[in-house]
Amino acid sequence: MATLDALLDRQVLFFGGKGGVGKTTTAAATALAASRRGRRVLLVSTDPAHNSGDVLGRPVGPEPVDIVPNLRAVEIDAAREAARYVGEVKSRVATLFGPSILKEASRQIDLAASMPAAEEVALFDRIASIVADRADDTDLVIFDTAPTGHTLRLLRMPELMDGWLRALTRSRRAMLGIQQDDRTDPILVSLAERLDRLQAFKARLLSRRVTAFVLVLMAERLPIEESARALAQLDEAGIGVGALIVNRVLPSGSTDPFLQARQSQESEYLQDIDRRFASLLRCRVPQLPRDVHGLDALETIAAALCPGGPS
Ligand SMILES: Nc1ncnc2c1ncn2[C@@H]1O[C@H](COP(=O)(O)OP(=O)(O)O)[C@@H](O)[C@H]1O
Numbered sequence: 025m026a027t028l029d030a031l032l033d034r035q036v037l038f039f040g041g042k043g044g045v046g047k048t049t050t051a052a053a054t055a056l057a058a059s060r061r062g063r064r065v066l067l068v069s070t071d072p073a074h075n076s077g078d079v080l081g082r083p084v085g086p087e088p089v090d091i092v093p094n095l096r097a098v099e100i101d102a103a104r105e106a107a108r109y110v111g112e113v114k115s116r117v118a119t120l121f122g123p124s125i126l127k128e129a130s131r132q133i134d135l136a137a138s139m140p141a142a143e144e145v146a147l148f149d150r151i152a153s154i155v156a157d158r159a160d161d162t163d164l165v166i167f168d169t170a171p172t173g174h175t176l177r178l179l180r181m182p183e184l185m186d187g188w189l190r191a192l193t194r195s196r197r198a199m200l201g202i203q204q205d206d207r208t209d210p211i212l213v214s215l216a217e218r219l220d221r222l223q224a225f226k227a228r229l230l231s232r233r234v235t236a237f238v239l240v241l242m243a244e245r246l247p248i249e250e251s252a253r254a255l256a257q258l259d260e261a262g263i264g265v266g267a268l269i270v271n272r273v274l275p276s277g278s279t280d281p282f283l284q285a286r287q288s289q290e291s292e293y294l295q296d297i298d299r300r301f302a303s304l305l306r307c308r309v310p311q312l313p314r315d316v317h318g319l320d321a322l323e324t325i326a327a328a329l330c331p332g333g334p335s
């Protein structure tokens with residue numbers, strides 16, 4: 025069976041899949057394995073239902089905390105990012121146009137910020153800046169993401185934002201009555217900077233050497249269907265799927281009739297997975313007797329996923 029070892033030298037890994045399949049567990053285990061091999065890892069949870077603290081066995085919050093040498097973890101929260109984003113927009117408006125304009129614009133900014141998409145945009149902005157400006161003290165960023173649909177929308181956001189920034193640039197130029205970029209206009213300069221950063225993010229997201237998406241599932245019907253859909257959409261978006269993790273595989277050889285029945289169903293689904301995802305690297309993680317809580321249990325998962333040596 026394949027292992028995840030080959031992915032540990034990437035710079036960005038996204039772990040995605042249906043709720044409850046083990047994204048947080050396998051993302052944290054992979055982060056631990058990479059840190060043990062000397063890569064400086066930042067584990068980033070973007071799922072509003074944060075539970076990385078629970079898996080790591082210590083509190084994790086909105087600022088990165090040290091877990092073990094070479095491993096830090098952070099939980100980013102869409103509402104908090106949106107508030108921060110709005111604060112930044114306001115201070116930019118204040119510097120560009122002065123406090124009286126800010127007072128007028130504030131109501132509209134607050135209104136825009138209360139739209140449902142605002143949190144998504146702010147979260148995307150934070151993810152993009154973590155990826156694009158990957159700090160000098162980090163070799164590998166691992167994103168433990170929200171259930172599939174949400175994450176896929178987020179990863180398609182560059183296209184939307186690109187179109188939106190270009191439209192804003194055109195209307196600003198039209199307003200100033202110019203054809204080309206005017207490096208003296210602060211709004212055009214700021215739009216050009218944002219476009220540059222977006223391009224940098226896109227280039228890193230789409231590079232197979234830099235980024236891989238890891239799909240996590242269990243050998244059950246619904247997660248299989250959801251993974252197949254996600255794979256198609258990621259392909260369409262040009263994002264490489266680096267591996268598929270089949271989590272919670274039952275131990276074999278039980279004589280208990282109930283477990284035998286479960287296992288015979290599982291083995292059909294495992295065959296189905298091997299057939300439908302034949303082109304992907306596929307790893308299996310055993311079902312442990314207990315929930316995965318704390319570093320010792322994570323080591324067991326890490327050993328199954330990344331045993332070291334050639335995969
Ligand atoms: N291989 C495993 N063996 C036993 N329990 C597991 C395993 N993988 C995950 N779990 C448990 O399943 C639950 C859901 O896992 P989690 O990683 O939080 O899923 P997700 O992040 O996809 O919602 C947790 O209680 C976790 O401890």
Ligand SMILES: [Mg+2]
Nearest residue numbers: 047048071075
């Ligand atoms: Mg989770």
